[in-house]
Each structure stands twice: as C-alpha cells, then as structure tokens.
Amino acid sequence: MRSQYCGDVNKSHVGQEVTLVGWVNRSRDLGGVVFLDLRDREGIVQVVYDPDLPEVFDVASTLRSEFCVQVKGLVRARPDSQINTDMRTGEIEVLGQELTILNSAAPLPINMDKNQHNTEEQRLKYRYLDLRRPEMADRIVFRSKVTSAVRRFLDDNGFLDIETPILTKATPEGARDYLVPSRTYKGQFFALPQSPQLFKQLLMMSGFDRYYQIVKCFRDEDLRADRQPEFTQIDIETSFMSSAEVMAKTEEMTRGLFKDLLNVDLGEFPKMTFAEAMRRFGSDKPDLRNPLELIDVADIVKNVDFKVFQGPATDPQGRVAVLCIPGGAKLSRKQLDEYAKYATIYGAKGLAWMKVNDLDAGLEGIQSPVLKFLNEEVVASLLERTNAKTGDLILFGADKANIVAEAMGALRLKAGEDFDLLEGEWKPLWVVDFPMFEPTSDGGLHAMHHPFTAPTGITPEQLEADPTAAISDAYDMVLNGCELGGGSVRIHNSEMQSAVFRVLGIEEEEANEKFGFLLEALRYGTPPHAGLAFGLDRIVMLMTGATSIRDVMAFPKTTTAACPLTNAPGFANPAQLVELGVSIIESEVNKEDQE
Numbered sequence: 184m185r186s187q188y189c190g191d192v193n194k195s196h197v198g199q200e201v202t203l204v205g206w207v208n209r210s211r212d213l214g215g216v217v218f219l220d221l222r223d224r225e226g227i228v229q230v231v232y233d234p235d236l237p238e239v240f241d242v243a244s245t246l247r248s249e250f251c252v253q254v255k256g257l258v259r260a261r262p263d264s265q266i267n268t269d270m271r272t273g274e275i276e277v278l279g280q281e282l283t284i285l286n287s288a289a290p291l292p293i294n295m296d297k298n299q300h301n302t303e304e305q306r307l308k309y310r311y312l313d314l315r316r317p318e319m320a321d322r323i324v325f326r327s328k329v330t331s332a333v334r335r336f337l338d339d340n341g342f343l344d345i346e347t348p349i350l351t352k353a354t355p356e357g358a359r360d361y362l363v364p365s366r367t368y369k370g371q372f373f374a375l376p377q378s379p380q381l382f383k384q385l386l387m388m389s390g391f392d393r394y395y396q397i398v399k400c401f402r403d404e405d406l407r408a409d410r411q412p413e414f415t416q417i418d419i420e421t422s423f424m425s426s427a428e429v430m431a432k433t434e435e436m437t438r439g440l441f442k443d444l445l446n447v448d449l450g451e452f453p454k455m456t457f458a459e460a461m462r463r464f465g466s467d468k469p470d471l472r473n474p475l476e477l478i479d480v481a482d483i484v485k486n487v488d489f490k491v492f493q494g495p496a497t498d499p500q501g502r503v504a505v506l507c508i509p510g511g512a513k514l515s516r517k518q519l520d521e522y523a524k525y526a527t528i529y530g531a532k533g534l535a536w537m538k539v540n541d542l543d544a545g546l547e548g549i550q551s552p553v554l555k556f557l558n559e560e561v562v563a564s565l566l567e568r569t570n571a572k573t574g575d576l577i578l579f580g581a582d583k584a585n586i587v588a589e590a591m592g593a594l595r596l597k598a599g600e601d602f603d604l605l606e607g608e609w610k611p612l613w614v615v616d617f618p619m620f621e622p623t624s625d626g627g628l629h630a631m632h633h634p635f636t637a638p639t640g641i642t643p644e645q646l647e648a649d650p651t652a653a654i655s656d657a658y659d660m661v662l663n664g665c666e667l668g669g670g671s672v673r674i675h676n677s678e679m680q681s682a683v684f685r686v687l688g689i690e691e692e693e694a695n696e697k698f699g700f701l702l703e704a705l706r707y708g709t710p711p712h713a714g715l716a717f718g719l720d721r722i723v724m725l726m727t728g729a730t731s732i733r734d735v736m737a738f739p740k741t742t743t744a745a746c747p748l749t750n751a752p753g754f755a756n757p758a759q760l761v762e763l764g765v766s767i768i769e770s771e772v773n774k775e776d777q778e
Contacts, residue, residue: 184253190226194274201277202283203228203254206294206315210246210683217243219279221254224320228272230254232279242282247699248295249288249315268642276713303733308747310738322735328444333417336436344417347382349375349399352697359403361412369764375401375607378716380635381701383420384673387712392422403744411720411732412744417668420714426656426672429713430613437660438665441609445726449611452660456616458543460649465504465592467617470664471610472661473599477504477580477591483564484581489556491535491633494642495581502584504591507569508598511576512538512550522578531590537581539566542573553579596664611662619646619653620686632657634683643682650686658715667722671716677705 186202205223219230219557234241256277267273293301293309295316306313313319344531353360354373360374378400386394396418421429434452441447460469463476495501523534541548546559569577580591599605619638620628638646638653646653657671674680683692720732734741740746
C-alpha cells in the first residue's frame with residue numbers, strides 16, 4: 184500500500200511518483216489549494232492538492248485530523264523561499280494525484296498538538312492516539328533502536344539470548360511479588376519474577392557462560408516517575424569474569440549506545456566507593472554535574488551551646504554537614520522556609536541556615552537564626568572550611584547520619600536545579616564497594632543489593648562474626664544521578680550462601696524450602712560468576728530527555744498501577760475463582776466498585 188514512509192521522502196525522489204499512507208496531521212484549505220500534512224511513524228510530509236483534479240480535490244477538502252488515508256502523487260522540490268528547515272522532508276512536497284480515505288476519524292477525545300495539555304489519565308486511556316504524536320512515536324522508535332543495538336553488541340561478544348520462566352517462585356528481592364494462583368495446585372501460587380536472578384545463576388551453573396535477556400520484570404511496590412509495576416531489564420550474566428571485567432564490558436556497551444545513537448562520547452567512567460558517595464553527595468547515585476558537596480563540620484560545632492548541633496556532633500551515629508550554595512543569600516525568608524519544608528520530606532526536623540552578606544565584615548556580615556549560638560571562632564572556621572564568599576548561603580544538616588545524607592542530598596539536587604549550577608550534559612560513574620547489609624527498623628539486617636551477592640575477601644565465618652563490616656563485590660552504573668544498572672559478583676558456594684541466609688535471619692529449614700534448589704546446585708562445580716541488570720526504561724528515558732519512564736513505554740500503568748485503557752485490574756469471574764480455589768475477603772473489597 185506504500186512505496187516508502189512519509190518521513191523518508193527527500194530530494195532524491197523529486198520527479199518520482201510515490202504512494203504514501205498515514206494519518207492527517209493537519210489539513211489547510213488556502214483558497215483553492217489544500218495543504219495536507221501526512222504523518223506516519225517516520226515523520227511528516229506535505230501533500231498539495233489543487234482544483235485541477237476536481238474529484239480528488241473535493242475529497243481532500245473533507246479531511247480532518249487523524250483520518251487514515253492513502254496518497255499517490257509526484258514529488259517536487261519546494262521553492263527556496265518555502266523550504267522548511269524544521270522538517271526532515273522540508274525541501275520537498277508531494278503534488279497529490281490520488282486520494283483514498285482508508286478510515287475516517289470521529290472527533291478526537293484528546294489534543295494531538297505538540298504542546299498538548301492532556302492529563303496523564305487521558306493520555307493513557309487513549310494511548311493508541313497519544314502514541315501517534317511525533318514526540319511519543321520518536322521515543323518508541325528510539326527504544327527499538329536501543330534494544331537492537333544492545334542485542335548486536337551482546338551477540339557480537341558471545342552472549343546467548345536465553346529466556347527464563349515468568350511463572351516462578353517467590354524470592355526475597357526487596358519488593359512485594361505479584362502472585363498467580365494455580366488451578367492444578369489449589370491453594371498454591373506462582374510469583375511473577377522481580378528479576379531472573381536465580382535462573383540466570385543456574386544458567387551459569389549449566390555452562391552457558393555468557394547470557395543475556397531483554398526481559399519483563401514485576402514488582403508490586405509504591406510507584407514514582409522512574410518505577411512501574413512491570414518494567415524491562417537488560418539482564419546480563421557471565422562466568423569466569425571478574426567484577427572489573429564485567430564493568431569494562433558493560434561500560435563499553437553503554438559508551439557505544441550513546442556514541443551510535445546520540446553521537447555523545449561518555450568517555451571513561453570514574454569509580455567511587457559507596458562511602459565516598461554518601462559522604463560527599465548524600466547519595467549512592469550522585470549527579471556529578473552538580474558541583475555542590477556535603478561538608479562535614481561536626482568537629483567545629485561539637486562544643487557549641489546548641490543541642491541541635493552538639494547532639495549529632497558528639498553521637499557516633501550522628502552527623503553535622505553543610506551545603507554552601509553560591510549566590511544563595513538572595514533567597515527570601517519564605518523561600519528558605521520552603522527549603523526547610525522540603526528537607527522534612529526526607530526526615531529532617533528543620534533546617535538551620537547562614538547567609539554570608541559581607542564576608543569582610545565578620546559577624547556583622549553574617550545573618551542566621553542560630554548565630555547567637557556561634558562565636559566568632561566557630562563562624563570563621565565554618566566560612567574557611569566551606570570556602571564561602573559574599574552572597575553565599577550555608578545550609579546545615581544535623582541528625583542521624585542517614586537522615587542528614589537523605590535530606591542534604593535532596594537539598595543539594597534542588598539547589599543545583601534552582602540555581603542553575605549543573606555543569607556538562609553527561610556525567611557517568613561507577614559506584615562500588617557497597618556494604619553487604621543495612622539495618623532494618625526492627626534491628627535486623629537487610630541485603631543492600633540481594634542475598635546472592637558475594638562479599639569481598641572474607642570467609643563465611645568472618646562474615647557471620649561481623650556482618651555489618653562486610654563489603655560486597657557489587658557495582659552500580661550511574662548517569663546524571665540516575666542508576667542505569669546494578670550488578671555484583673555472585674556467591675558460588677553453598678557455605679557462603681548459607682552464611683548469608685543466616686545473617687539475614689533465614690534459618691536452615693526456611694532456606695531449604697525457598698532456595699533448596701539453589702543450595703543443591705551450588706554443590707556441583709558452580710563456576711565463579713557475575714552479572715549486571717540495566718533498566719531499559721530508564722536508559723531510554725535519559726537518552727530521549729523524557730521526565731518519566733511512562734513516556735518511553737508503549738502501554739504503561741498509572742502511578743496507582745492501573746491501566747485506564749483496559750480498565751485493569753478488574754474483578755475476576757466468580758466461577759473462575761471457584762476453579763482456582765480462591766476466595767475474596769469481603770471486608771477488603773470496595774463494594775461500590777463491584778456494583
């Protein structure tokens with residue numbers, strides 16, 4: 184039905200007849216000449232109809248936005264004065280000779296303009312229309328190019344594309360599982376995989392030493408702009424490769440993606456330990472475009488007569504850190520209150536501040552609600568350590584170390600945006616040497632990555648003797664403050680794996696019930712292995728400049744994990760529930776929704 188895509192018609196086709204199909208992007212009747220912008224996934228081309236062909240012209244005059252049509256016509260060059268440099272096809276137009284309406288379009292329920300103001304609910308309800316918009320179509324096409332480039336790289340480097348099961352068993356991956364009831368085993372459930380973690384490790388045990396898969400994963404968790412209940416991973420696992428080798432290979436792949444698709448040279452990725460990232464930036468995924476850093480000042484304020492500072496400064500679990508924001512003294516009291524309110528989102532109880540109105544004026548040049556607690560020596564030391572200048576603003580964080588990191592790290596990002604401090608377009612890095620475990624609210628321990636991550640340089644006995652001191656052989660790839668992917672060297676012997684389970688409070692009986700197959704497999708010559716999983720949606724989001732992964736997925740869910748297009752989730756047929764052996768607890772059902 185077509186000879187080429189609309190966006191592919193160019194000056195080389197001048198004088199040729201073409202057949203195009205697509206949707207009416209815009210139709211304009213300019214006093215006897217109809218100009219039609221015809222759109223498909225590759226772009227837009229201008230088609231011109233004049234009255235010389237009355238029957239065709241009359242049909243062209245009836246067209247409205249989103250009619251699906253077929254056009255046949257002659258490609259001709261536009262006069263120099265009419266060339267549109269904003270369009271790929273701006274040097275040519277098609278003189279329409281035939282026109283067939285393949286399907287008309289009812290009045291549209293959403294605005295299709297580039298600067299549309301549709302709500303996200305509207306966009307997702309009519310996603311098939313939203314995806315026609317060039318901005319969205321370009322992102323979906325770009326996503327396909329990313330996956331194609333990834334497959335080429337991995338295929339060329341000896342990786343095998345192997346599928347793993349979707350119906351599997353629940354494993355502790357850090358989020359709730361989506362459960363699927365079994366009809367044949369009433370009362371029992373499959374789980375949708377949060378990742379193919381255990382299966383790809385089993386593939387390494389099976390001798391397939393380089394595996395990859397572009398795979399759907401599922402997590403029933405609270406959602407944000409970069410989270411979805413179902414998402415796509417570029418999943419990679421290798422045998423007989425160290426963490427350094429895995430990092431080098433995946434870094435090569437990532438650099439190639441950016442070079443080939445965006446003509447961007449990311450260069451070599453620096454490495455930074457988790458401890459350094461948290462100390463300097465308050466985040467394990469720091470945005471290095473932002474020059475602001477957290478500066479520790481506990482030693483300076485530990486003796487001041489101000490408990491808000493003194494308490495955390497003398498507490499082994501506490502921290503006092505500051506941010507020095509260039510030009511920040513211009514903020515009003517109302518704006519500073521907004522910053523304080525923002526910090527409370529991340530656990531801070533308040534936000535002390537100090538304006539450097541005149542550095543040369545000593546205490547007279549300083550403005551701060553806590554200045555009365557600080558003597559001249561303390562203020563001088565703070566100004567020296569922060570290298571503050573006239574016009575700067577110093578923000579204080581004083582609390583438990585984790586709260587200070589969270590709140591001040593968030594303020595660092597906010598200030599970087601508000602004061603336009605970001606430097607450079609792309610700043611990648613590797614964050615390495617994560618702790619094996621982090622404490623939970625009930626006093627236990629939780630695996631920082633997952634319980635199959637190997638510790639660095641210790642025995643199972645040493646791990647159990649002091650688990651909080653253990654460092655994992657793990658690594659995260661970060662770009663512009665966004666984690667692109669994370670991975671680790673995996674545990675490849677049953678003794679270490681059992682020790683990790685015990686540290687996590689998983690006793691032998693529970694470990695055998697949940698992971699008996701893994702522990703058994705680890706006994707039969709399991710090779711050293713390591714891997715990494717990238718978030719495909721996040722990569723495409725960053726590369727296309729989108730602000731949400733929902734804008735780079737064809738059919739995403741809302742932030743409440745619902746699908747307005749299909750009205751999913753929905754209630755099950757009662758007969759099917761009986762067949763599955765599943766009953767609904769009435770008190771938890773929204774009866775109004777049922778009706």
